[in-house]
Amino acid sequence: MRPLTAVEQQWLFTKAQLDSTPSREAGIPLADELKCRKVVIDYIESLALRAGLGQEDPENSRARGVMTTAAMLVHRFYMRRSVGDFKPKLMAPTLLFLASKIEEEALKLRHIVNACLAKWDPTAVPWLPDPDNKDNYPAQSREYQAWERDVLTAEELALDALCFDMSIEDPRTIVQQSLTGLPPAGDLTEQKTGATAYIVLYRSLFSPLCVLYHARVIAFGTVALVIALLDNVTLAQGLSAAAELGERFDLAVEYSEEGMIGEDAHLVQAFCQDFLEYCRMGLIDRALVDFVDTGTDSLVFPRRFALAHQNGRSDGQDGKPNGHAVENQGPPA
Numbered sequence: 001m002r003p004l005t006a007v008e009q010q011w012l013f014t015k016a017q018l019d020s021t022p023s024r025e026a027g028i029p030l031a032d033e034l035k036c037r038k039v040v041i042d043y044i045e046s047l048a049l050r051a052g053l054g055q056e057d058p059e060n061s062r063a064r065g066v067m068t069t070a071a072m073l074v075h076r077f078y079m080r081r082s083v084g085d086f087k088p089k090l091m092a093p094t095l096l097f098l099a100s101k102i103e104e105e106a107l108k109l110r111h112i113v114n115a116c117l118a119k120w121d122p123t124a125v126p127w128l129p130d131p132d133n134k135d136n137y138p139a140q141s142r143e144y145q146a147w148e149r150d151v152l153t154a155e156e157l158a159l160d161a162l163c164f165d166m167s168i169e170d171p172r173t174i175v176q177q178s179l180t181g182l183p184p185a186g187d188l189t190e191q192k193t194g195a196t197a198y199i200v201l202y203r204s205l206f207s208p209l210c211v212l213y214h215a216r217v218i219a220f221g222t223v224a225l226v227i228a229l230l231d232n233v234t235l236a237q238g239l240s241a242a243a244e245l246g247e248r249f250d251l252a253v254e255y256s257e258e259g260m261i262g263e264d265a266h267l268v269q270a271f272c273q274d275f276l277e278y279c280r281m282g283l284i285d286r287a288l289v290d291f292v293d294t295g296t297d298s299l300v301f302p303r304r305f306a307l308a309h310q311n312g313r314s315d316g317q318d319g320k321p322n323g324h325a326v327e328n329q330g331p332p333a
Contacts, residue, residue, distance in 0.1 A: 004214070007165060011076055013211050022082040031281070036083040038206045038283055041071045043092030043119075050115035053100075053107055062105045064198065068172045070099035071205035073162065079211055080161040086154070089120060093147075094154040102166050113147045171210075172201055174219035178248040185241075185304045187230045197226045203285055207278035213271045217264070220249045221271040225292060231304070234293045235272060236260075240301040242268075259301050 004012070023033040045067065048054075054063030073095045077086070093112045100107035114126040124143035130136070140148075175197045182190040201222045204210075209218060220242055228238030236259055243260040246253035253262035260268070279289035 007167065008169075008214070010163070011079075011165075011211060012214060013079060015212070017079075018208055018212065021079055023078065023084060026082045026084045028082065028084055033078065033083050034208060034281075034283055036088060037074055037078055037208070040074050040088040040092050040095070041206055043088055044070045044074070044096045046119060047093055047096055047112060047115045048107075050118055051096075051107055051111040053105070062103060064172060064202075065103040065170060066096070066099045066105045066107070068170055068202060068205060069102055069168055070096050071202070072168055072170075072210045073099055073158075075205075075208050075211045077158055077161050081157075086157075089116075090150055090154050091158070094151050094158055097151060098155060098158060098166075102168065109148065109151065113144055113151065116147050116151075117143060169215040171215040171219040171222065172198060174216055174249060175201060175222060178219065178223065178245060182245075183305055185231075188227060188241075188304065193223070193226055193230065196230060197222050200226055200229075200288070203288070204275060204278075207275075207281075207283040209271065209274060209278065212274065213267065216249050216251055217267045217271050220246070220251055220253065221268050221275065223249075224268065225272060225275065225288075227304070228293065229288075229291055232293075234295050236296070237301060239265075239268065239272070241304040244303060244305045255301075255303065257300050 019030050021033065023036075024030065028036075048063070048067060048070075053066060074091070077091065077095065093116050097107070097109055097112050110127055110129075114128070117124045117126050121143050125141040127138065127140045127144045129138060176194065179190050179194050179197070182188070182193060184190075201218070204218065204222065213221075223245070224235070224238040224242035226238075227233070227241045228235045231238070231241070233241075239260045240255060243253045243255040243262070243265075246255070246262065251262070251268070252264040253260055253268060255261075275284065276289050276292060276294070278284045279286055
């Protein structure tokens with residue numbers, strides 16, 4: 001993998017750093033902090049649906065970008081601030097609003113605030129102005145004003161904690177680009193692999209994996225897990241098959257008959273093991289760990305993407321994406 005810039009490196013942490021966050025300094029155990037982060041992401045998902053995120057986007061491409069970005073912001077933010085000081089009910093709408101700006105998604109603050117009222121204060125009056133009658137807007141309720149004020153204040157605090165760094169390399173986009181033109185190999189079609197990869201990837205963001213591993217490692221590891229799931233093979237075979245596509249992820253991994261090799265192989269293997277561990281902890285769907293076979297294999301790993309190996313890319317030219325990444329339909333989360 002290419003050398004990381006200082007800005008990129010500041011958002012990658014070790015396990016030791018994960019266990020020495022401000023929450024730990026406040027006496028909150030790691031397990032409790034991680035559960036709290038998951039609650040924030042659950043709330044974000046609920047608020048996004050209530051606010052109508054993705055309703056005008058049949059393929060949910062922009063909505064998916066908001067959801068993955070928001071989840072990554074949650075983990076970045078709590079590496080710098082304590083969950084005891086910034087509660088889930090406040091940070092969920094705040095980081096959803098911030099993510100919608102980053103992804104340039106038209107999700108207005110009033111939609112998010114009204115979603116908060118509907119979820120947590122259903123007796124409060126939402127603010128529903130008529131855009132065609134701007135001279136006669138209805139009054140905002142006190143509850144609405146309080147939520148709006150708190151979210152805007154928390155947004156300023158969040159930006160400070162995030163160092164005003166809104167540059168996020170989304171592993172979802174890397175997966176999309178890397179699977180474009182994927183030559184079919186049994187059930188491993190571009191559409192089916194992509195749709196399953198998004199589900200696995202998004203659920204992985206309920207854990208702190210996105211602040212432990214670079215987006216390209218996460219994307220590659222996700223595809224390897226999906227290959228193992230869809231092709232009903234062991235994780236080692238899934239990694240070997242994904243390694244045939246290694247150059248698409250800009251990682252130093254290669255296929256060999258003995259399995260995946262390369263300088264970045266240990267990073268991908270560590271990601272997959274941590275993924276399964278977070279499944280066991282309940283941060284990621286527990287069922288996934290039951291469907292991933294971690295057993296041993298024979299000594300020979302056959303190729304699954306011979307055409308990809310021969311041509312590099314589906315266009316058969318320079319090994320670069322052809323620019324027509326396919327979005328798979330499905331809900332934002």
